[in-house]
Amino acid sequence: xxxxxxxxxxxxxxxxxxxxxxxxxxxxxxxxxxxxxxxxxxxxxxxxxxxxxxxxxxxxxxxxxxxxxxxxxxxxxxxxxxxxxxxxxxxxxxxxxxxxxxxxxxxxxxxxxxxxxxxxxxxxxxxxxxxxxxxxxxxxxxxxxxxxxxxxxxxxxxxxxxxxxxxxxxxxxxxxxxxxxxxxxxxxxxxxxxxxxxxxxxxxxxxxxxxxxxxxxxxxxxxxxxxxxxxxxxxxxxxxxxxxxxxxxxxxxxxxxxxxxxxxxxxxxxxxxxxxxxxxxxxxxxxxxxxxxxxxxxxxxxxxxxxxxxxxxxxxxxxxxxxxxxxxxxxxxxxxxxxxxxxxxxxxxxx
Numbered sequence: 001x002x003x004x005x006x007x008x009x010x011x012x013x014x015x016x017x018x019x020x021x022x023x024x025x026x027x028x029x030x031x032x033x034x035x036x037x038x039x040x041x042x043x044x045x046x047x048x049x050x051x052x053x054x055x056x057x058x059x060x061x062x063x064x065x066x067x068x069x070x071x072x073x074x075x076x077x078x079x080x081x082x083x084x085x086x087x088x089x090x091x092x093x094x095x096x097x098x099x100x101x102x103x104x105x106x107x108x109x110x111x112x113x114x115x116x117x118x119x120x121x122x123x124x125x126x127x128x129x130x131x132x133x134x135x136x137x138x139x140x141x142x143x144x145x146x147x148x149x150x151x152x153x154x155x156x157x158x159x160x161x162x163x164x165x166x167x168x169x170x171x172x173x174x175x176x177x178x179x180x181x182x183x184x185x186x187x188x189x190x191x192x193x194x195x196x197x198x199x200x201x202x203x204x205x206x207x208x209x210x211x212x213x214x215x216x217x218x219x220x221x222x223x224x225x226x227x228x229x230x231x232x233x234x235x236x237x238x239x240x241x242x243x244x245x246x247x248x249x250x251x252x253x254x255x256x257x258x259x260x261x262x263x264x265x266x267x268x269x270x271x272x273x274x275x276x277x278x279x280x281x282x283x284x285x286x287x288x289x290x291x292x293x294x295x296x297x298x299x300x301x302x303x304x305x306x307x308x309x310x311x312x313x314x315x316x317x318x319x320x321x322x323x324x325x326x327x328x329x330x331x332x333x334x335x336x337x338x339x340x341x342x343x344x345x346x347x348x349x350x351x
Contacts, residue, residue, distance in 0.1 A: 025114050033108045043108040044151055050101030051154035057094035058161040061087060065168055091165050098158050105151060111142030181345060184216075184242040186321065186336040191217040191225075192246060192270065200330045201246065206268060209287050212246040213273065215239065216333070241341055243273035244321055245283060246331070247303055249290055257306040263322040268331065270321040271307050272341040275299055277314040279342045292318070315344065 032039040064086035068075045075082040124132070145152045191200045195213040198220030219239055221227040230238070251267040263269070271292070275282050280296035290303045291310065299312030307318030319341050322334035 028112075028114065031108065031112060034112065040109065043104065044148055047101050047105045047109065048150045048154040050097045050104065051151070051158040054094045054097035054101070054158035055154075055161050057090045057097065058158075058164055061090040061094065061165045062168060064090060065165075087165075094158075094162055094165070098155075098162060101155065101158070105143075105155075109144050109148070109151070111139060113142075181342075182340050183336055184341065185218050185238045186216050186242055186333045187218075188333065188335050189326065190333050191326070192244070192323065192331045192333065193217050193220060195243070202329050203265060203268065203325050203331055204329060206248040208248055208250060208267070210248050211283075211285050211287075213283055214244045214246045214270070216242050241274070243281065245271050245273050245285075245292065245303075247271075247285065247290065249304065253290065253304050255305040260306065260320065260322070262324075263320060263334070265323055265325055265331065268323065269303060270323045270331075270333075271301075271303060271318040272321070272337065274342045275314060276309075276316040276318060276343060277312070 033043045034040075064083065068083040068086060070081065070083045078085075140146070145155075192214045193200050193216070195215050198215070198217070200217065201212065201214065217225055218227040219235070219242070221229045246268065248266075248268045251264075254264060254267065254269065256264075273281050273283065275294040275296065277294065277297055277299050280294050282292055282294040282299075282301075284293040284295055285291070285303070286293070292301045292303055292307075294300070294312065294314070297313050299314035300310050301314070301318050302308045302310050303318075307320055309315070309317060319337045319339050321337055323331055324334050326332045
C-alpha cells in the first residue's frame, strides 16, 4: 500500500471536505480554434453550414410531400416509392445535420476547460446556487453564441424548421370532421326501426317495460322506403352516431324536463345509445328503476328523468330524441338530436 497521501481529500477544521490537490487530470491541450483565429472562423462557417443544410433538407421534405404522387399510381424511384424515400432521406438528413452542427460547435468552439466538482449535499446553499448560476452564465458566454450571430441564427433557424415536417405530417391523419360531430342522419318523420331486422315499430305493439335497440329507417335502404345505399364506412359511421334505445314505461313515471313536454308518446321515450363518457354502446337496463348502465365504466343514467347521470364518470345526460307517431301508427323522429351525441369534444356546447 502506498504511503503517498497527496491525492487524498483533506478535512478542514469545520469538518468540510476540501477538493483534492491533484485529481490526476492531464495538462490542458489547447485546440487549434483556441489559438488560431482563422481556424476559429473556419469552424464557425462549418457549423453554420451544417445548420444551413438542415434547413435546406427541411424545405426539400415539404416540397417532396406535396409534389410526389402516392396512392394507386405513385411516383417510383429505383423500385421504391419515391415519396417514402424522399421524405425519409430529407427528414433524416435534416436531423443529422443539426446533430453534426451541435457536436462540432461543442467540440471546436464552446468552452473546453476541465472542471472538477466534489460531491455535496442535496440541498445547496445560497452561495452554491449563486456559483451555479455564475457558471451557467460563464458557460453561455464561453459558448460564443452571443458573439457568433451566424451560428446562433442558423442553429435557431434549423431547429425551428425541423418541426415543420411533423406539423405537415398531421395532414395524413385525415380530414377534419367539420360539423359532422354535431348531427346524425335522423330527420323529421323518419321511422324508428328495430336493430338488425330493420322492421318499423308500431306504438300499439309496445308493452310497459319493453326496451329495444333501434336505428333510423335510413340504415336499411330499400326500394319501398326510398333511402339510398351508402359506402360501408359511411354506413358504420352513421350507425355509430344514430343508434338509440327505445323504452316504454308508465307515463306518470316520467319526469318531464321543461321544453320536452311533447318528446315522448304514451310513455315511450327514446335516447342515444352512445355513452357520454367515452362513447361505449349501452343497453343494460334495470326494468324496475329504468336505469341504464354503461358496461365500460359503470356510468348510470335515469331514463325517467331526461337521461340524467346518477352514477359514474359521465359528465352529461344521454341526448334524447324527440319522437311522435305517424298516420299509420309507427314511431318516427320529430327531428334530429338537439345536441351532439357521444363523448365531449372541444367545439361542442358545454350545456
